[in-house]
Amino acid sequence: MIYVWQPAALLHVGVWGFVATAMLSIVLQGSQGIGLSRLSLPFLVGTVFTGNRDRASVYGFTFYIIGGWIFAFMYYLVFSSVGHHDWWFGALIGALHGLFLLIVAMPLLPHLHPRIATEYDGPDANRRLEPPGFLGLNYGRMTPVTTVIGHMLYGAILGAALPPAIWY
């Protein structure tokens, strides 16, 4: 089977990846704003690079948008390899993405992130951020729900909007 590159696909991934990332941000930041969860993925990403709160938010959003595009391209590859894409399939992939983040990535974060403290060592001069804990529950009981919903929405948008790659 030969994959035929479609230049327009990149444009679609760029546009819809941005839209899906924006929607994910609205859900996650909105949940934070109305008090459902204290998780802020951009803030967590930004604090990898700096301890300055203001700069962390700016850096975080920048890397977050870039990450959103990279993940959109990966979704595109998944849709293309399976040969199927629609909104509910995208939502399913999004749910898996969200669960992976909560179950695997979040508990690993204190060991990878230079500014997250651990329950074993406590905070120090650099590691001061509260760790997310299993399912991100340290950041609020609704964190798993809002994270999965946000990622389902992200996947649903990409599933509905991205064109399939053409395989011969």
Added chain:
Amino acid sequence: MPGTFKQENTGSLPQFEGPLPPEEYPAISDYALIGDCRIAALISRDGAVEWLCLPHFSGDSIFAAILDRQRGGYFSLRPAQAYTVSRRYISGSNVLESIFRTNSGEIRLIDCVPILTDTKFTSQLQPQRELLRTIEGISGHVDLQLEFQPRPAYGQKRIHIRERGRLGWACKFGNQEVYLRSAIPLHKNGDDMLRGEVTVAAGDRFDFSLNYTRHNINVLTPLGSESQKRQQATVDWWRSWLQQMSYQGAYHEHIERSILTLKLLTYGLSGALIAGPSSSLPGKIGGVRNWDYRYCWIRDAALTLTSFIDLGFIAEGEAFLGWMLHATRRTWPKLRVAYDVYGETHLHEREFRGLEGYRQSLPIRLGNAAGEQHQLDVYGEVIASAYEYVLRGGKLDRSEARLLKGFGRMICEFWRKPDQGIWEARDAPRHYTHSKLMCWVGLDRLLVMAKTGIVHVDMQKIEAERDAIAEFIETRCFDTESGTFMTAADCNEVDASILLLARHGFIDATDPRMRATYDRIQKVLGAGALLMRFPEGFDDFLPPGEGAFLITSFWAVEYLVLAGEIDAARERFETLLGYANDLDLYAEEADPENGMALGNFPQAFSHTGLINAALLLAEAEQKEVTK
């Protein structure tokens, strides 16, 4: 000894015996204030944080034992055995030091809300809010006891405290979270309380930090040397701020404490000054005049502006004026009496029955209905503040001048109408003399500014209205029979606010009418150096009973200075200094019979009164010396 600050000689400080039985309320004057221009905590002599609202002055409380010993919540650090305690602020700061002496040894407790503006701190993650407490062993050994019982939302939210290993103890409530980080092992006492015990020997140091967040991921602060740096940085910040003070004359120490307190009560994110950090501390024990003062009264900000500028704090003066002119834009050209720290006008007042009240003084009120009242004097207060600012070299831009013009228009439109007056009476509106006076002041100062081209107004109209107000005060608010000015038009009462007729230059203090007014006020309302604000029965909407107001007592000092009675003014002023607590903090009121502090504590208005009276008195004394 690993102490952060050099211990000064505390032998001359007042000593108090402790601890109080847990069910007993400390006196209002037993509290100390710490804060960071965003939050404020009241700490009892027994080392207990008994009032703390988060995330800002008028947020919900997490500790409110000051209003209910059982249900309010507190965070105490004190010796387990009997002790004597003395307190002071670390000089030039709002960092509190309490020394506990027991039979077996001495320890000191240092309390602060860190202020970290240096880049070495801002380049690190810091918690949204932090309360930092440190115990240091001075001599011998002392058994220390810690009790931590957070009760968010005025005791209405029960929480489960969870242990998080070396991170500390987490308490979540809604989208908010508090971590207690402790240098000593703690254990749970039920679901919502922590206890800890440790023996503190000379040279030991134990830190305790409360890290708070709302909406965001919490940041947890390290203890030990890192805490020490934060404490030192906080002391340095206050000292550096205080260095701007240009005044070095008489009563310097009292003025310094007052200005530090006013700065602490100024909300750093908007420049708004709150009237007081507490709510519902009663004007009479068991009484009902219990109000929530955690909001910004235009009047208080206006009076404080001149205090700040006169003392050399130009930036604060500008910030106050900026807040008054810009935070009030949402209602411009109309002004509300009070706003919240962000300029919000709906300070919905409700009576709260969830706590028993300070010494069973109910109701507890949250929010303040005065914000909805019509009080004419606020227009004059704002214009007069801008005038004082300009007089001291400040500059107004065109938009600010336009705002002032709008306030002048409001005075012309409304001064003939009755209002609720400075004392915020909740009965029928009246034509209060003080309100008319401030309308006169507003138009008078506007005219002066117009003559120098700072504002552009219809001078003829303003002058005519100003003169009409003057005529109204001199005829309708003056009682020819007694030869005195009255509280309101066509009445036969006096209140303390009419002393300000002389202070604002409406009439000379030595004018026989003003002198007779002072004499009558003193006769009717005086209680030694203290002065009640109005006679009993003045406001029929609430049962009588309250203390003498400190601000009105300081107005009497100002009147005496203006009348040239410097010795009498000095004597009265120095007597009033005795109504402060051991830390030089003033409540809103004092009981004329026993001097007990009453009302919300500490009160910005009282401290502003002290500064203004002290400066006026010092200036008059200086003139006497020069003569």
